[in-house]
Amino acid sequence: MSTTKTINLKNRPKGKPEVSDFDFTTSDILELQQGEVLLRTKYVSVDPYLRGRMSDAPSYISPFELNKPVESNCIAEVVASKSDRIHTGDHVSGMLQWKETQLIKADGLRTIDPDKAPLSAYLGILGMTGLTAYFGLTEMGKPKKGETLVVSGAAGAVGSIVGQIGKILGLHVVGIAGTDEKVGMLKFEFGFDEGINYNTAENMTKAIAKACPNGVDVYFDNVGGEISDAVLLNLNKFSRTVNCGAISVYNNTEAPKSMSVRPFLIKKSSSMQGFVISDFVEKHPQGIAKLSEWLMEGKLHYTETIRDGFENIPQAFLDLFDGKNKGKMIVKL
Ligand code: NDP
Numbered sequence: 402m403s404t405t406k407t408i409n410l411k412n413r414p415k416g417k418p419e420v421s422d423f424d425f426t427t428s429d430i431l432e433l434q435q436g437e438v439l440l441r442t443k444y445v446s447v448d449p450y451l452r453g454r455m456s457d458a459p460s461y462i463s464p465f466e467l468n469k470p471v472e473s474n475c476i477a478e479v480v481a482s483k484s485d486r487i488h489t490g491d492h493v494s495g496m497l498q499w500k501e502t503q504l505i506k507a508d509g510l511r512t513i514d515p516d517k518a519p520l521s522a523y524l525g526i527l528g529m530t531g532l533t534a535y536f537g538l539t540e541m542g543k544p545k546k547g548e549t550l551v552v553s554g555a556a557g558a559v560g561s562i563v564g565q566i567g568k569i570l571g572l573h574v575v576g577i578a579g580t581d582e583k584v585g586m587l588k589f590e591f592g593f594d595e596g597i598n599y600n601t602a603e604n605m606t607k608a609i610a611k612a613c614p615n616g617v618d619v620y621f622d623n624v625g626g627e628i629s630d631a632v633l634l635n636l637n638k639f640s641r642t643v644n645c646g647a648i649s650v651y652n653n654t655e656a657p658k659s660m661s662v663r664p665f666l667i668k669k670s671s672s673m674q675g676f677v678i679s680d681f682v683e684k685h686p687q688g689i690a691k692l693s694e695w696l697m698e699g700k701l702h703y704t705e706t707i708r709d710g711f712e713n714i715p716q717a718f719l720d721l722f723d724g725k726n727k728g729k730m731i732v733k734l
Pocket of ligand 1: 448449450529530533554555556557558559560577578579580583623624628644645646647648649650676677678679721722723724725726727728729730
């Protein structure tokens with residue numbers, strides 16, 4: 402029987418995860434059964450939401466089990482198949498375990514076309530993060546031409562696409578990110594109108610007011626915490642806040658010290674709503690079609706941070722919390 406390299410969750414992290422919370426091991430590859438495919442992993446997506454699955458708190462998705470493989474969205478090549486739908490040589494995307502090679506039922510896999518876009522794009526712009534940006538902004542943010550959109554986590558996988566869609570829809574777009582280099586990328590590569598470095602801005606509330614002379618109509622929140630408090634103080638009447646993510650508090654061990662939002666929402670008749678991308682699962686094909694169209698037309702651009710090597714998956718995941726990525730963080734095997 403052959404074996405494959407595997408990464409298991411060893412400990413439930415306390416605070417910020419560490420490489421020692423993961424266990425590098427080997428596991429057996431069993432015999433291929435009817436309806437299954439044998440996959441060789443090519444690209445692994447690492448995502449902030451995986452942090453939530455490492456804790457055992459109840460959530461919209463089940464926690465990882467200790468001493469079992471971690472899983473995330475991946476792209477793989479089919480090396481053997483006993484499926485009628487998916488064939489040897491095909492490329493697929495799906496929720497896969499952190500293994501170099503694995504057997505899996507073909508049912509939950511989507512075949513992807515490497516001639517239409519680079520394989521890694523199916524984990525970002527044409528995958529979960531692109532769809533999150535698209536539906537989060539268009540369906541939850543309800544943007545109107547001429548309004549002002551603020552995006553936090555703006556230089557990341559979701560944020561960089563949100564801001565560009567905002568520009569396509571005719572909004573004044575302001576991005577918040579953690580370095581001057583990222584702010585430059587937002588303005589000069591992705592066409593944002595303004596960018597704010599939250600690490601160097603002396604007063605975030607004033608910096609946002611300056612970048613948004615007409616106030617904030619839509620806030621697409623990827624980070625939560627104090628950055629979001631500062632945006633909240635600039636919200637307009639009837640504004641909408643889209644709660645997409647809150648990475649600044651994912652590793653907190655104590656309750657965050659954020660402001661109470663209720664008085665602000667009342668004063669501004671403002672709404673705030675969370676969502677998860679699976680809420681829009683029936684519309685995903687429509688979202689992919691629109692993102693592909695904008696990509697082909699050159700209206701949408703994307704960037705990726707690609708790390709090499711199976712053994713670097715945990716570190717790539719940890720680096721999300723230190724802002725070491727621009728655009729989608731991916732590991733190539
Ligand atoms: P990103 O590519 O944006 O990577 C994470 C980024 O977060 C880092 O690059 C860093 O950028 C920023 N960051 C890290 N720590 C902090 C902090 N303490 N304060 C402020 N910013 C911080 O990840 P994604 O685009 O994949 O995800 C963005 C957000 O969207 C996450 O919160 C994620 O959980 C959420 N999400 C939600 C989904 C949903 O269905 N609701 C689906 C997908 C993602 P910087 O250098 O600017 O600090």
